[in-house]
Amino acid sequence: MMNNLKKDYFWNTLGTSLFSFNSLFFMIIVTRFNSLSDAGIFSFAYATAGIINYFALYSGRTYQISNTNEKFTGSLYIVTRYLTAFFALLISIVFVVINGYPLNKAIIIFLLCIVKCLEAVSDVYYGILQGHSKLYIAGKSMTYKSLISVIGFIIIDLLTRNLIVSCFYLLIVNIAVLILYDIRNTSKFMHIVKDFKKSSIILLLRVSSYTFLFTLTVTVIMNLPRYFIDFFLNDSDQAIYGIISMPATFVMLFSQFILQPSLVSLSNHYKSKEKRNFNKVVFKISSFILVSMVVILPVAYILGVPVLEFVYGVELSEYTFLLLLVILGSAFYAVSNVLLNSLIVVHCNKEQLYVQVFILIISLVICYFLVNYLGINGGLLSYFSILALQFIVYVFFYRFVIEKVFNKEN
Structure with missing residues (x-):
């Protein structure tokens, strides 16, 4: 048990730390290899995708891990997360269309939003692993995904100087890790149940609604200056803001x-x-x-x-x-x-x-x-x-x- 606790702590700390610094690494790469305007677009797109991630997560693992009485099954959490991720994608499409961004900027925003929705889907599998005292597997997933993403992003952006291609690479990495690692490892600890009621999904969304609205509002507040800069100023100013902040x-x-x-x-x-x-x-x-x-x-x-x-x-x-x-x-x-x-x-x-x-x-x-x-x-x-x-x-x-x-x- 102690060995498992040590593995959980080590891999979760390493994975979470690398994952947290991903945006920093990406921003440095884009600013160095691309134009300042491209850096501003990427900074804004990544921040927007971060908000979409909160829609997809809904309340994340907060309620899932505290569900000690098995009120909701692992299968229910998975299906609900796929639904919230799907609606988060719809929100991102509406956001891009309403703002009428140029095609290049719109594609980058949408690609990163898909990436963040996939990360939210991975998170529900991490919650199941954590509930079975296998948090280190989730930590390894975040570690591998972060390293592969950053290293590949550097190589591809250096060769192409094209943000759309580089962001598409991040999408492929997240799909591959989700299917080949996250789902595969989680399936060992649970059986898929298909006969739960629609009312159970609604109940799960309702009981975790305050946590979702609270965390979403905090995130929106923290990113407000970016959206006013996007409205009043230009992408280069957005890059400066991203660097200084x-x-x-x-x-x-x-x-x-x-x-x-x-x-x-x-x-x-x-x-x-x-x-x-x-x-x-x-x-x-x-x-x-x-x-x-x-x-x-x-x-x-x-x-x-x-x-x-x-x-x-x-x-x-x-x-x-x-x-x-x-x-x-x-x-x-x-x-x-x-x-x-x-x-x-x-x-x-x-x-x-x-x-x-x-x-x-x-x-x-x-x-x-x-x-x-x-x-x-x-x-x-x-x-x-x-x-x-x-x-x-x-x-x-x-x-x-x-x-x-x-x-x-x-």
Whole structure:
């Protein structure tokens, strides 16, 4: 058992890490081998496909793994995921048609949306593997898929300098891994059941709807500046935005690695009604993230722009101040994400959806005025403003909910 746990941890950590950095590798490749305009198209298409991925995932593995009483079968999860992936593809088609993008841009967006829908289908098989204590198989799948995708993408884009061909390669890789590895390995641990009722699918979608709407709204909010840049500016500006905002991803990912091991202790403190210890864990993680800015910001001031210019081969000297703002904003968001997940532990989901809808409305106004009047600088400022807004709202919302929850428990 311990050997399996070690394998699960190693392969899942490796696979998840490589998978998380895929967008970074792809963006570097496209910026280096193609034009800045192509890089902007790819950055926008990948972000759009990421949102479509949330539609396809619906609630992902969150409810699937917590379904300990076998209320829903593995077959039901699979069929439901294929359905949500199909509807996600329809949404992507509608999105492309409504916006009337040029054929080249439309094809790239659609290809990446298909890729992300296939990733969502793979995820349901990962959930079944995880439920049978075989998470390492899912980790291997993500590892192999990430490495094959990046290496092949480099070679093909270098030879063709054609994003459509390169994105089509990613589609082929995802289809191959899904059929030859994910489905094949999962079939060993389950039997396909075909006689479940349509009402079961509807029930599954309904019980996980708040989780889906909540995570989708958060993702949309985080990507709002991209869509206003797409509307008001051009693809080259989109590329600049993608490059300058990329370091924020590292801070957010770093915070996730700190937070994840603490979720169990937070859950235990909640069950034991230990408000002080619960708050102590949250405060400790949040403080560590904010204090780390004392080191990160000076380093970013000195090395940030030169490193990004070296990696991407693009002149960025005029964006030094905005880069620092984005990194500071990412720390704010990382803290709000800690508070967000802590509130999930105390079963505060519906209320968070309302809060995110409020933030979405304010963010729409911010992005409209800043991007419309300040261009790419406004896009980056709106990104910082959204991250800061999340932080401010969640500091007050967290205090209100925690007081209410623990006082009620006592």
